[in-house]
Amino acid sequence: MELFEELESVKKQALTEIDSAGDAEVLQQLEIKYLGRKGLLRDLFTQLGSVPAEKKSAAGQSINQLKQLLEEKVTGKKETLGTPVKAATGEQFDTSLPGEKKTVGHFHPVYQTMTDLSNIFVRLGFDIARGPEIENEFNNFDALNIPADHPARDAWDTFYLHNISGSQRHLLRCHTSPVQIRVMKKTKPPLRIIAPGKVFRSDTPDPGHFPMFHQIEGLMVGEDVSFAHLKGVLNLFIKEFFGPETKMRFRPSFFSFTEPSAEVDISCVICNGKGTGCSVCRGEGWMEILGCGMVDPNVFKTVNYDPEKYTGFAFGLGVERMAMIKYRINDIRLFTENHLKFLNQF
Numbered sequence: 001m002e003l004f005e006e007l008e009s010v011k012k013q014a015l016t017e018i019d020s021a022g023d024a025e026v027l028q029q030l031e032i033k034y035l036g037r038k039g040l041l042r043d044l045f046t047q048l049g050s051v052p053a054e055k056k057s058a059a060g061q062s063i064n065q066l067k068q069l070l071e072e073k074v075t076g077k078k079e080t081l082g083t084p085v086k087a088a089t090g091e092q093f094d095t096s097l098p099g100e101k102k103t104v105g106h107f108h109p110v111y112q113t114m115t116d117l118s119n120i121f122v123r124l125g126f127d128i129a130r131g132p133e134i135e136n137e138f139n140n141f142d143a144l145n146i147p148a149d150h151p152a153r154d155a156w157d158t159f160y161l162h163n164i165s166g167s168q169r170h171l172l173r174c175h176t177s178p179v180q181i182r183v184m185k186k187t188k189p190p191l192r193i194i195a196p197g198k199v200f201r202s203d204t205p206d207p208g209h210f211p212m213f214h215q216i217e218g219l220m221v222g223e224d225v226s227f228a229h230l231k232g233v234l235n236l237f238i239k240e241f242f243g244p245e246t247k248m249r250f251r252p253s254f255f256s257f258t259e260p261s262a263e264v265d266i267s268c269v270i271c272n273g274k275g276t277g278c279s280v281c282r283g284e285g286w287m288e289i290l291g292c293g294m295v296d297p298n299v300f301k302t303v304n305y306d307p308e309k310y311t312g313f314a315f316g317l318g319v320e321r322m323a324m325i326k327y328r329i330n331d332i333r334l335f336t337e338n339h340l341k342f343l344n345q346f
């Protein structure tokens with residue numbers, strides 16, 4: 001039996017060599033030779049594959065026993081010889097040299113921004129809610145008061161999946177708003193949540209668009225929740241994230257699931273709202289950052305909330321857009337290209 005013979009010869013050789021090792025340096029070499037990652041014992045283990053099945057367990061056991069024996073011998077010998085000192089090999093160690101710098105990784109700027117944004121709302125008392133990236137058509141559209149003939153439902157805008165369960169169509173969610181529906185269906189008001197996560201749209205990549213990006217959805221529902229609360233929360237959030245000098249304004253807008261709806265602009269972070277000659281805000285002094293509004297009573301009816309008793313606000317913002325404004329990034333595609341020169345700046 002070949003393997004057993006080899007085992008015996010390795011054992012004999014190893015024991016003799018370890019016994020006669022004269023200094024720590026030699027012992028270290030022997031440890032690598034027999035017990036190292038590419039050592040002789042490792043070789044024996046790889047040969048196990050060719051041993052007939054009935055002898056495999058006995059052979060494995062013998063190799064393990066040898067491994068244990070050699071480990072004990074090496075440890076015992078180390079006690080007498082000590083650990084190897086580099087200087088002993090004649091190498092000089094210059095203590096004035098700077099240390100070796102280890103590269104430490106960090107979070108991706110999108111994840112970092114999402115965490116920074118979420119933390120602001122968590123401090124304002126919002127809970128974090130999550131939902132699946134594969135959503136059904138009802139939660140993604142119907143429940144949010146987006147009728148079947150709405151253009152967002154077009155296959156051009158949305159990624160539909162092959163029918164995976166029964167009659168309802170599934171899709172990659174095109175916003176984080178369906179998390180609102182999921183939470184309201186199983187929670188009674190009052191509630192305050194944010195829903196951070198990935199969303200998908202069949203957009204062609206360009207500096208401002210990418211088929212996958214991140215959003216944070218916010219929702220607050222209770223008795224007497226008003227537009228003033230929305231303004232208060234957003235104002236605190238904007239000053240915290242973009243700096244205390246930042247101004248904000250509402251612009252009337254339309255979203256199916258809020259009524260009234262508004263878009264929120266902040267004073268341009270590049271020209272500080274002056275506008276003159278600024279290419280980023282195109283001379284306007286303002287930049288659009290998010291959409292919001294008071295939850296449409298139809299949405300409340302879908303989740304069995306009494307629209308006469310409860311009111312609420314919702315807002316949604318793009319995480320990449322926030323990072324782009326804050327860190328002056330001019331192309332959304334940079335986030336997914338994984339160039340270290342870009343990522344290392346954060």
Ligand SMILES: [Zn+2]
Nearest residue numbers: 268271278281
């Ligand atoms: Zn500007």
